[in-house]
Amino acid sequence: MTLNGQVEAVYRSESRRVLATLIRVLGDFDLAEEALHEAFFVAVQRWPEDGVPDNPRAWLVSTGRFKAIDRLRRQARFSPLLQEQADTLEAAQWSDEDVEDDRLRLIFTCCHPALAPDAQAALTLREICDLSTEAIAHAFLATPTTIAQRIVRAKGKIREAKIPYQVPSRGELPERLDSVLRVIYLVFNEGYSASTGTDLTREDLTAEAIRLGRLLMELLPEPEVMGLLALMLLHESRRPARTSANGELVLLDAQDRGLWDTSLMAEGCALVEQALTTRRFGPYCLQAAIAAVHAEAPSAEQTDWRQIVGLYDVLLRAMPSPVVELNRAVAVAMEQGPTAGLTLVDSILQRGELQDYHLAHSARGEFCRQLGRVGEARAAYEKALSLTQQTPEKRFLERRLTELKSPRQ
């Protein structure tokens, strides 16, 4: 490997770790980022002569720290406050222990609930995944300026409100972990089912979310972390079957199960089992368990729908939500027929919930279609169509509507 190649390899494997430690050592995101770049700049100059150090990470942290103190000293001529900061940093020792915790500290800080949810996701992708602002903007269909502002504002709040660089204590952990898992799942969903736009999946984001899930699993193997990772892997395993060759959406019951990625599926199923044996599982494990039952079924008809309905019952108790109720209604329809499903969906809609959720109307349309209630089915599909922005879903609904108009009913 050429030396530049070696520096690049070290950058790829170590830059996020070095950054995480520099943020702890320097106490500031921006200072740490500058220090990281300066450290690699020095590495490119020095390593050809001196060779790659035995512990490149420690070398980079220590070089970055030195550069940051140096920079503060140079600026300190104009500000006594910076002088003080430089003195404090110089006096403080840093240890190479604890570096794995630094990565967790970074995750929990980027996903701190005191930051706006969209800022948490942007900051996580920027700092932990090292995506550029342009890449994040592209993924979230926002402008780079918007994303950059979100990140600047979030860093400002971390600094001004003094959000600590800490792994939460045992007592705070469940709630704070929820926030981290929510960010990872948001990134995944944004990639898996883009809410607008023409591509049904944006692989980059799903891959980043899975990478984050694996990292968290390595650092903090809590049952819900396993559950979320399993859930993402199981969804991801079906992706090749989810769109047809011409970009049409293919629903679960019509998917070619031969296209499912069996190694991702096996990994996901194993994680679900591992999580369920802890008996401390929550909503992510339960959703993953449902996905695992689908994964194990040879076809939609041969799916253990009774077990799926049972898992939805438990999930509803853990996480009461009309969307979960809707999914349960679909499972009940598969087990007991469309009339049972329709009754459940109608009771949700009659309560005034999910009125603007296209999937509620498209489920209603599907049940009515199966029952031969063509007029109602058409009205429900039209309502669903008016509520979705996503091109493949629109095409799917339009196809259904065309089928209903044709006389073969």
Place this chain on the structure above:
Amino acid sequence: MKYLCLIYSDEQLLHTSPDSPKDPECLAYAEAVQASGRMLAAEPLQPVNTATTVRMRNGKVSITDGPFAETKEQLAGFYLIEARDLNEALQVAGGIPAARVGSVEVRPVRELKLA
């Protein structure tokens, strides 16, 4: 670091909801914060119908009846605390009994830039 915890609540509900704290509970919590060494000041406020807003424009004082802004929730009281970081401040804020009925806005105190 100093944080101001502003307690907002719908005044109509603050003392009438089943979960509303009674004054002795509020006092007990304030004393607990005091005992932890984090208390700088804390006071409950009279309802907004007692509020008067003052503005100074072009050297002239303008005085109007009522709060600065008509909102669904009104400022009902405050805690000024000393905390290590936001997490600690949020912990203190979360324990304020009125947080069960209203909400508590936690704001870091800014240092005046005099240099």
